[in-house]
Amino acid sequence: MNKDDILVDVQNLSHQFRLGKKAYVKAVHDVSFQIKRNEIFSLVGESGSGKSTVARCMMKIYEPTNGNILYDEMNLCNKEEWKKNNKRIQKEMQIIFQDSTSALNQRMKIEDIISEPLRIQHVMKGKSELKNYVMQQLAYVGLDESFLYRHPSELSGGQRQRVAIARAFGMKPKLLIADEPIASLDVSVQAQIVNLFQHLQKEHDCSILFIAHDLSMVKFLSTRVGVMCRGHLVEMAPTRELFENPIHPYTKALLSSIPIPDPILERNRKILTYTDDTNLHDMVFAEVSPEHFVMQEVGCES
Amino acid sequence: MWQNGKCKSMKNLIEINNLSVHFKTKQGEVEAVRDVSLSLRQGEVLAVVGESGCGKTVMCKAIMKLLPKNAWVKSGQIIADGQDITNLSERQMRKLRGSTFSMIFQDPLTSLNPTIPIGKQIEEAVLMHRNDMKKHESKQRVLDLMELVGISDARLRYDSYPHHFSGGMRQRCVMAIALASNPKILIADEPTTALDVTIQAQILDLLKDIQQKVGTSTIFVTHDLGVVARVADRVAVMYAGKIVEIGTTQEIFYDPRHPYTWGLMRSLPAFSQGKEHLETIPGFPPSLINPPKGDAFAPRNAYALDVDFERMPPMFRITDTHYAATWLLDERAPKIEAPIGGKIINEQR
Numbered sequence: 204m205n206k207d208d209i210l211v212d213v214q215n216l217s218h219q220f221r222l223g224k225k226a227y228v229k230a231v232h233d234v235s236f237q238i239k240r241n242e243i244f245s246l247v248g249e250s251g252s253g254k255s256t257v258a259r260c261m262m263k264i265y266e267p268t269n270g271n272i273l274y275d276e277m278n279l280c281n282k283e284e285w286k287k288n289n290k291r292i293q294k295e296m297q298i299i300f301q302d303s304t305s306a307l308n309q310r311m312k313i314e315d316i317i318s319e320p321l322r323i324q325h326v327m328k329g330k331s332e333l334k335n336y337v338m339q340q341l342a343y344v345g346l347d348e349s350f351l352y353r354h355p356s357e358l359s360g361g362q363r364q365r366v367a368i369a370r371a372f373g374m375k376p377k378l379l380i381a382d383e384p385i386a387s388l389d390v391s392v393q394a395q396i397v398n399l400f401q402h403l404q405k406e407h408d409c410s411i412l413f414i415a416h417d418l419s420m421v422k423f424l425s426t427r428v429g430v431m432c433r434g435h436l437v438e439m440a441p442t443r444e445l446f447e448n449p450i451h452p453y454t455k456a457l458l459s460s461i462p463i464p465d466p467i468l469e470r471n472r473k474i475l476t477y478t479d480d481t482n483l484h485d486m487v488f489a490e491v492s493p494e495h496f497v498m499q500e501v502g503c504e505s
Numbered sequence: 506m507w508q509n510g511k512c513k514s515m516k517n518l519i520e521i522n523n524l525s526v527h528f529k530t531k532q533g534e535v536e537a538v539r540d541v542s543l544s545l546r547q548g549e550v551l552a553v554v555g556e557s558g559c560g561k562t563v564m565c566k567a568i569m570k571l572l573p574k575n576a577w578v579k580s581g582q583i584i585a586d587g588q589d590i591t592n593l594s595e596r597q598m599r600k601l602r603g604s605t606f607s608m609i610f611q612d613p614l615t616s617l618n619p620t621i622p623i624g625k626q627i628e629e630a631v632l633m634h635r636n637d638m639k640k641h642e643s644k645q646r647v648l649d650l651m652e653l654v655g656i657s658d659a660r661l662r663y664d665s666y667p668h669h670f671s672g673g674m675r676q677r678c679v680m681a682i683a684l685a686s687n688p689k690i691l692i693a694d695e696p697t698t699a700l701d702v703t704i705q706a707q708i709l710d711l712l713k714d715i716q717q718k719v720g721t722s723t724i725f726v727t728h729d730l731g732v733v734a735r736v737a738d739r740v741a742v743m744y745a746g747k748i749v750e751i752g753t754t755q756e757i758f759y760d761p762r763h764p765y766t767w768g769l770m771r772s773l774p775a776f777s778q779g780k781e782h783l784e785t786i787p788g789f790p791p792s793l794i795n796p797p798k799g800d801a802f803a804p805r806n807a808y809a810l811d812v813d814f815e816r817m818p819p820m821f822r823i824t825d826t827h828y829a830a831t832w833l834l835d836e837r838a839p840k841i842e843a844p845i846g847g848k849i850i851n852e853q854r
Contacts, residue, residue: 249701249702249704250672250701251671359789360557389556389557390556390728390729390730390772390773391556391768391772392556393772394772394774394783394784394785395785397774398782398783398785416702417702418702419773419774420774422774422778423774423777423783456703457702460702460705460706461702461731462702462705462706462729462732462734462735463731463734463775464730464731464734464770464773464775464776466734466735466737466754466758467755468734469731469734470734470735472735474703474710476703
């Protein structure tokens, strides 16, 4: 992989939550991956596998316990470097959350919601310029001017998610982290939002970290996929390679659980379950074919 | 059980005739369910599919008579198990809820009480209709129920609290509560939306399993067509408070006739694999305050005819089990090739 291509390099990231005096939950354990420029990288896995924790560590919502996150060769985990560059990083990294109801302030108008980050980062100077820009952003996500003065509670779930997307893309981010942005939406709206993502990604030339558990959407949207299981990254490959040639048993189980919209095929579908309790800590993450990495036992590399 | 021929000879457990439910809001009267007629047969799973806000949940709540205070049944009739329940009082309904029908809600977290152990909560439902039960009998019944829904080590888990359980396990507990008094009809309102894909399939299989073991008929509300393909015998597609297409699962998936059903299926990523964009249905569902007089789907429908904007299409019969409300099926309408159908899916896979 060319070094200039890499936008984010996550190295050996670990995060643990403290439960009591001596009790910890290891939510993320030794996860390393890279996100290239202008690509959509997906993280999949069941709930509790640590996908969202990775996203939140990257946004510095959580302080990682261990490991480094290099964004454009700046180390976000180094306090001095962070202090020096945090203005720029906060501008260039944006996040969209799953639950748009709680991500938008109920008491603010849509106009204020979208313009707030722009005002904080002093992107726009004049008020009228700011308003024009907000309207332009709304138009991008398919909402008209009448939404400017409404409150989030007057909008449907899909429209709220569009507002959240407009707010994130309004900052012209280099990296957008989308944490299950479509999970709470209807099928037809999901398709609209996914198309929107694709369109905006091409328009703005940004990278997207797409976190989802709907594998059929991931297959459609992303260039590379990482599979997480119990806090570990167990497999990572280009989308096509992963779906055609899954190696890790957990990936296989996950792929077998994709519902097929066809009654006969669906009823004959066999669901694999992954009950393997092997200790993932002792394994190594090895490259089996170009860009295809799998968690393997030591000494198993071919 | 899955063949449509067999189902026909069975009697109808629920019959809804021309049901309309209205809501009173500040903005005006919302016509949430408009003139819906359908029936649920003995031992079948009827899936109700549609976008959020199309009236699926309201219809189910109308059957259970759990509508909020600002809603009322404007017209129509609901017959459950041979009894007209449209005008029953709350007191009479209480006797039916749990024994004749029970409901599983979307979010397993909010339907359980976090301060009461699971076993006690299931026991409460068991004793609701059988207060003559002895203590050890009811406990045994709870343990049986927990086993039925696939909670292993039931005896150990009896005293656990909801927060000890994962989402899938909680949904199993909710199912145990719903099944406590052997209901004839089970209404499941998006029981798997809050769950992971891996667990979703397990819960669906469990539901089907129980349904065959206990013999309950199920109304399954969902917006996920993959789920429908797995569990349903018959499918009703709802749009803007009306049923636009109803038929057996095979008919709906392999020979859909309504443009809205086409749109719903085409927006699944499985149909657009390898293409640039996902197919979408343009626009938004209409407001149900003063809904349009013609076909409510017409403004979003690429195949809409002039008559769609003027007159409400009736239910056209395609086969004995398959009906659709679109003017395209009228003999005067131009012949239009359906953009999707069974063959295309099979070719792609």
